[in-house]
Amino acid sequence: MNTLEECKTGMFGSPDNISKLKNADSARILVIADTHERIPVLRGILKEYGPKCDALIFAGDGAADIMECREEAVYEERMRLLIPPLVVMAMGNCDLPAYKGTSEKDRQKSLIFRIPPMQIINICGNNILVTHGHLHSVTFSPEPIINAARHNSCSVVIYGHTHIPAAGKFHAIFALNPGSTCIPRGDSRESFALMTLSSKSSPKYSFETPGKGIPALGTHSRR
Secondary structure, X not given: OOOOOEXXXXXXXXXXXXXXXXXXXXXXXXXXXXXXXXXXXXXXXXXXXXXXXXXXXXXXXXXXXXXXXXXXXXXXXXXXXXXXOOEEEOOOOOOOOEEEEEOOOOXXXXXXXXXXXXXXXXXOOEEEEEEOOHHHOOOOOOHHHHHHHXXXXXXXXXXXXXXXXXXXXXXXXXXXXXOOOOOOOXXXXXXXXXXXXXXXXXXXXXXXXXOOOXXXXXXXXXX
């Protein structure tokens, strides 16, 4: 059974899952950003893709939404089963640096989950920088965030903020922005990404659109 306890700042799952992902030959990652309080959309994505993925990487602006789903999972087994074994979060410009959550070990106890502006996680031997992008001016140029990845010895960088899906290699560093699940910009559509990492090949990815039956944009609820 997946644990919902904090295993590192901005991550919940078990330390064993971090180790397993680092040493895995391949892993499937659900990549989401910029959910902006559309929790029903996030629930729908988790329902369809969460059980099939080894980790969820969230690149900011909607950390409260992730924490809301975690809170539900503390009380509801069906939601717990939808959340991948490891969740990695970075703080966006619309997020708070910390959120209160209920301990799964003692529901009378509250925990504080801190969300850092940058994360580094190793999956299948790939160092991955996770950050929202607002601190690196991603709206104007990819260079600052690519330089940040290089400075931190990362071969992959995941970011958000622009609300526009994008992927590409820059100076041997693979950059992925999953877009926004509910507030697309430019000519893009609502989106998130699935990424497959391997210890033997370059990252593979696809952009996905939230499925049918998910409440329309602007509809959201909190328990």
